[in-house]
Amino acid sequence: MHNLKPLTDFIRSTFQEPTDFIPLHDPRFIGNEKKYLNECIDSNFVSSVGEFVGRFEKMCAEYTGAKYAVAAMNGTAALHIALQLSGVERGDEVITQALTFIATANAISYTGAHPVFLDVDRETMGLSPAAVEAWLKENVELREVSPSPLAPSPLFPFNKKTGRRISACVPMHTFGHPVKIDELLQVLDKYNIPLIEDAAESLGSYYKGKHTGTFGKFGILSFNGNKVITTGGGGMILTNDEQLAKKAKHLTTQAKVPHAWEFVHDHVGYNYRLTNVNAALGCAQMESLDYLLSLKRKLAEQYIAYFAQSEFQFFTEPLDCKANYWLNVILTKDKAQQTELLQYTNNNGVMTRPIWELMNRLPMFSHCQTDSLENSIWFADRVVNIPSSAIIPGYRKS
């Protein structure tokens, strides 16, 4: 392809990295990271107790507008707890998208539920409300469960073919581009299905002015090393429900009944707590978040200008949304061109990669229900992620 060299040269000159290799996404430590880590060590509070955990939770709640934020050791653990506290049980079905990172499907599997993989929208790369509605219409009916004279029993959605209950829906805001969350909520409300947002990739992304991860029963964030900001490893459970927030804290910390010296636990809990060291990093990173997001938006604008003149299509934020432009996306015309682009750039020191293999194509999920997945397959054959780190003049250059 004649335009691969200019493209590679453009990315190289934009990043001006000192080495011959431009990574896909690198963390940036430009604030109080070392100061706060030193405070942890000096205070001896490096593990499960310490002031940074609470501070980090408060910062995340304030930033996203969620009433409560509960820290966890990573985003996958956060999603596991959110699913469990939404009432997802062994043998249930949980709707999600086929086009997602493995953690979404794994967390569903940890609960013993069966993921159902539905299609995404072309405008968002995220779960399609129309696809969800069509699948529910065809497969699901509302049934009354255990009628009781004391309480009018709620109607639960059941899959007519498998006989299983549908107990949650987990859309994912792909690469930070928000799904059509209003439309999705309307569909889910008709069927009494709780919404849990996998907002692991969308810290700093908004749908109609409201932060992603705050629309449903729960939302979760990730602070893995390749995300917009990082705590080394970390996650956050977002909710507006005080009782659920308390339960989330309880379950992530071994379900220990608070007591000055006794060790009593009232539930099978998890050691999913975030350590004070990780939270210290998180506090410093949160202080830099808006600056880093502004740099990422600037880079996206440079890409938009460049790709306007190119045969590749740069994926821009959906209507009514503000994306964090976590990982930038270009679309090739077909799979052959995608392969060619991946080969050339990776052979020439510019890291690029395709989107994840569709979940239903992986051996452990190949038996799961899907719909046509027309758009998911279309994206799988075309998406290429290009370098997306925030560009800070002079950062780590010697």
Ligand SMILES: *Cc1c(COP(=O)(O)O)cnc(C)c1O
């Ligand atoms: C990163 C990510 C997660 C969580 O990952 P952790 O590494 O466990 O923090 C979950 N879902 C998606 C879509 C992700 O990209």
